[in-house]
Amino acid sequence: MKQRILVLLCAALALIPIKTIFSAEIGGAAPDCELTSISDDVQRANLQQFRGKILYVDFWASWCPPCAKSVPFLNELDRDLKDRGLQVIGVNLDQASEDAKAFLAKYPANFTVLADANGNCAKEFDVKAMPSSYLIDRNGIVRHINFGFRSEDVKELRTLAEQLLAEKAK
Numbered sequence: 001m002k003q004r005i006l007v008l009l010c011a012a013l014a015l016i017p018i019k020t021i022f023s024a025e026i027g028g029a030a031p032d033c034e035l036t037s038i039s040d041d042v043q044r045a046n047l048q049q050f051r052g053k054i055l056y057v058d059f060w061a062s063w064c065p066p067c068a069k070s071v072p073f074l075n076e077l078d079r080d081l082k083d084r085g086l087q088v089i090g091v092n093l094d095q096a097s098e099d100a101k102a103f104l105a106k107y108p109a110n111f112t113v114l115a116d117a118n119g120n121c122a123k124e125f126d127v128k129a130m131p132s133s134y135l136i137d138r139n140g141i142v143r144h145i146n147f148g149f150r151s152e153d154v155k156e157l158r159t160l161a162e163q164l165l166a167e168k169a170k
Contacts, residue, residue: 024125026145030055030136033121035114038092038100045114048140053087054164055136056157059122061093062103064130070149071107077161078111084165085138091116093127133157137164 024030030047037043047055058074060067078088088111092100095117104113116122125134129147135157137143144160146153 024134024142024145026142028142030057030134030140030142031121031124032140033116033124035091035116035121038097038104038113038115047089047136050087050089051140052138053085054138054161055134056086056088056161057091057125057134057136058089058131059091059093059116059125059127059133060131062099063094066149067131068103068107069151070131070133071109073149073154073157075108075110077158081161081165086161086165088112089114091121093117093119093122093130135160135164137167 032046032048034044034046037045047057056074056077058070060070074088074090077086082088090109090111090113092113092115094100094103094115097115097117100113100115122132125132131149133146133149134142135144135146143164144157146157
């Protein structure tokens with residue numbers, strides 16, 4: 001009888017979606033996934049290397065109209081807040097780097113752009129919409145998540161970034 005209960009319990013646990021264990025949540029640690037340079041698959045980066053900065057991580061793809069609309073805002077954030085400790089990172093999810101490069105030729109990004117061609121980082125963050133943005137504090141904790149991009153989001157996102165920049169490091 002005990003063995004049957006144990007088997008049923010193991011079977012039930014196996015049905016729990018793995019993504020809920022690894023997804024980024026407000027108040028939880030941001031995943032430390034590996035990314036590559038948009039222009040060179042050999043150059044690797046991970047989010048851990050930016051520890052100590054406020055991160056604005058934005059997942060995007062070339063086929064996403066709201067992503068194109070978000071680029072000027074991300075450029076503005078980078079220009080205005082970089083010297084205060086904000087690191088804007090665009091994470092491209094296109095499988096073909098040529099698509100990302102064509103997008104960036106049309107909508108130039110002045111912030112750091114990395115690639116997640118295999119989608120592992122997006123899975124770890126549990127990206128649900130395009131674009132998806134994550135504000136991460138100096139200690140690597142996710143403090144805000146924004147799905148999609150609307151012009152009415154700009155003021156709130158900037159204010160949240162500035163609030164995190166004003167916080168003292170722990």
